Amino acid sequence: MESPSSHGEAGSAGGRRANVTIYEVAERASVSIATVSRVLRGNVPVSPGTAARVRAAVAELRYRPSHLGRGLAERQHAANGIVFPDLSGPYYAEVVLGYESVAAELGRSVLILSSHGRPTARDMVMELAARVDGLVFCTRTVDDETVREVAATGTPVVLIARPPVADVDTITTENRDSAALLAEHLLGHGYRRVVFLGDADRSSDFAERFEGVRQIIPAIVPVACGFDENSGFRAAEAVRRQRPDAVICCNDEVALGLTSATAGSVPVTGWDDVMAARYAGLTTVRQPMRELGARAARLLDERITGARGEPHHDVLPTRLIVRSSCGPHPKEET
Amino acid sequence: MESPSSHGEAGSAGGRRANVTIYEVAERASVSIATVSRVLRGNVPVSPGTAARVRAAVAELRYRPSHLGRGLAERQHAANGIVFPDLSGPYYAEVVLGYESVAAELGRSVLILSSHGRPTARDMVMELAARVDGLVFCTRTVDDETVREVAATGTPVVLIARPPVADVDTITTENRDSAALLAEHLLGHGYRRVVFLGDADRSSDFAERFEGVRQIIPAIVPVACGFDENSGFRAAEAVRRQRPDAVICCNDEVALGLTSATAGSVPVTGWDDVMAARYAGLTTVRQPMRELGARAARLLDERITGARGEPHHDVLPTRLIVRSSCGPHPKEET
DNA sequence: GGTCTTGTTGTAAGCGCTTACATGTGTAAG
DNA sequence: CTTACACATGTAAGCGCTTACAACAAGACC
Incomplete structure (x- = not known):
């Protein structure tokens, strides 16, 4: 038994939703979970025959790796957040659209949070910060103190249409x-x-x-x-x-x-x-509202992937x- | 040493971002991590003195529980997704706004995905499905097969402005x-x-x-x-x-x-x-675009929290x- | 035939958290 | 002065994954 836990017991009990895990795939393909992981990630050579068996097992079992497990092991969320006051009105919708578009391209999911004038906004933001690799704030959605606090935890932050706080990147338009x-x-x-x-x-x-x-x-x-x-x-x-x-x-x-x-x-x-x-x-x-969001996504990605150096303060032209x-x-x- | 790993070694090495974990809080408050967890979740009685010490340690260390760890242990994401073709144009912006608003109220983060006519939309959706507890699809963003596949994994699904697929809930407006x-x-x-x-x-x-x-x-x-x-x-x-x-x-x-x-x-x-x-x-x-999103969020929440029974097919009035x-x-x- | 590579796979230690169970303490009951 | 029982807390087993390290097999080479 390779499994340290009850993973081997595939018993489909009457439970709610028994998601298939890497253990079941491994068992079905007669390999260890490490090999399954290697096939899926593709960063380590695996013999063609084994790889094929694993892939077959994945397909048959409709296996989907758990993001929670993966994220925990990799210490990253592969997700970015964006906080704005409200999506009604075309301004933020466009910004978010540009942001999502680029983030998706970069392989990152995007979490949105509308502060919406809620008094609990600060807690919601801190909560959000705990589930993303980077965060964008639009305009005055939260106070400087909160921005500083998020930045202090090491989470990269980009500010849109807002004056700099600490040494965080900002993007604004010419006014x-x-x-x-x-x-x-x-x-x-x-x-x-x-x-x-x-x-x-x-x-x-x-x-x-x-x-x-x-x-x-x-x-x-x-x-x-x-x-x-x-x-x-x-x-x-x-x-x-x-x-x-x-x-x-x-x-x-x-x-x-x-x-x-x-x-x-x-x-x-x-x-x-x-x-x-x-x-x-x-x-x-x-x-250029969409460009505002797009630029923010790129800037954020650079910081997340390790770019150091002076904060950027981009200003986009208007007409x-x-x-x-x-x-x-x-x-x-x- | 209570820690099974290197958690105890708080050494602030020259690394990128050494997030403070529950172990450090426990050590500082001179309690076990279990007690810290209990204080934070508040579902098990803890003596007032201990609780105060823990809370103080949390504050001093600026500790934020990791969502990854928590989600893995609880087997839930506390997040919902919504997939739409595009956010430009006011229609989807309003739907998303209504959705986010209710989801936030229910304590769930929201992940957005704009399929944007991208050919990889299907993979992106499956990927998204792996990181949420429930998913909403707006109109024809993906084909029925994909919807069926997501639903088959046990992830609750709600369809907006789209005919029923399998026995999934739907919300439409009167046409x-x-x-x-x-x-x-x-x-x-x-x-x-x-x-x-x-x-x-x-x-x-x-x-x-x-x-x-x-x-x-x-x-x-x-x-x-x-x-x-x-x-x-x-x-x-x-x-x-x-x-x-x-x-x-x-x-x-x-x-x-x-x-x-x-x-x-x-x-x-x-x-x-x-x-x-x-x-x-x-x-x-x-x-009622906003209501469309709001209703979807509620319906989804019901399914996630375990509501069984016949699929709903709500139709909202128009004017x-x-x-x-x-x-x-x-x-x-x- | 023996030693060294090289390539493939398994083992196991985490990642940060929750929680069932075990343990230990103080107090009420016998 | 025991025995029982709450109550508070610690212990440890997972949650599902990645990856360093170890182990092993099969050729290559002398």
Whole structure:
């Protein structure tokens, strides 16, 4: 008996689900479990005859190696996590898509966690960190302390659209310059009194956009607002009180929400260039969301597989997309 | 020395990442690993003093139990998977969001896999199946054979928007009746020659919608088409050749794409009621996408935790949303 | 015929955790 | 002052896999 335990007893008891293990395969192929493992991993030569017998046994038994056993022995999960606030709204969906796509290519499963404003987010993140080889955080999903704690356990971390914490890699999109460009465009329209709708305290992206605008329009008036359509819609009253010539919104959803409420009576711009923006004719700034996720996956993989060195702080370029929502053009080009 | 291995030697060698294990916690608290485990799981009484010592050691060492070790011992992953074709487009993003939200509530992590038309999808699915306690498949991401194979290993499976396979649970949204309703509405507009834009062979949802329409408009003309905006855009030529009074598209994205190409010259309807549909004024059928995911997570959990019995085949209700894209209303109500 | 390779396979020690069972202590009962 | 019984804790056997090391067989070579 080679088995140290009861593995040999294949007895299909009335239990729930008796998964077939490497022991049963070994027994059926009349080899040791080590040989089965070697055939499956293919990193050590095995005689062709034996290999064939093992493969036959694997097929007949429909054997699937347990990830738990494998992971424990190899000390790795072959999985990455990504944490974001919410998947509704096209922004995070695109980021996650890009991330998954690359991670899968690299042979890593991806675990998602939507913090969703849950108060237990921190615990959920630590829990997630215990089951992956690396972790990506999008924007302000958790506080810096949590990021630091995860990083301290040695788990590689990449931050998306968020200022650096400790010496962790980050990937962001360009905000300041394109915000300035957008502001200039609005000035070109002849607008003077401009409102910035969005909460700069809650997102470094928003803060940078605000700063970029203020560089060009020092008198910019900030009006606090959430992130979604509803917030934009509800902000209409507060915006109207400012009697603005134009409103620069922190993202497309807010812009779209505001547009619904004002029926287009006020020139508006967004940020992100989500699908709905095209149909609403929204002037906005396009950012490469999918690329953001893809890049994060690659960066993470490098760290996991051992790359050392200075933290990366990549910045991806964005592009101003002028449509009709900012009003008729006195002289600008499209 | 209680440790059977080298666990006791805490030596922080120059290695990559020496995770703290239950052995170190035990040593620090001067108890056995069994006691540490008991304190952490809280299912067996431990004297208050000991528990406090253990908790202190856990905190000082920043100990995080390994999911691999725990999962192996408990024979469960505490994780669910979900497989979908693509996350771009709001449909799957919403489904996944609803799924994640409930799964997290139930204490399960969620692993996502986008099949993305990859030829290796089948292997990736089997791989995923080996690391979760249950799996959800959205629409036609993999063939029936694969679904059967996963189900055969004893892994609970739930199908979303897909016809039953073996005796697996399914969740779909109502298609036939709302399609008939939509067709009637179009008839009410006075339209007679109607095209159905979409590929009924590639989705049971689309097939049902087509059938529902045909019940009311037997002369409905099918025109093949993909799933996304681009497909809709490119189908404009083929559609025009049919000189239709109106076009019923298989989903909103196709409808939106078509609309861009025809500049609204043809009455069009979609399906799903995605965000962009509201801004494009698209007449469509709303389906509860988030609820679809949420329900799947609950159903799966029931099966995982042991519910037996007949397969469920839930059907969620949908709702016709009339907007302007189907043309001016001769007499209909909103 | 004996020694050395080389190639193939088995043995067994972990990986980090849970838990049935055994052991030891203090206290109530006889 | 025993005997019994709770209660708290330790001991050790797994969970399913990988892999260093040992063992062995079959040619190659002198």
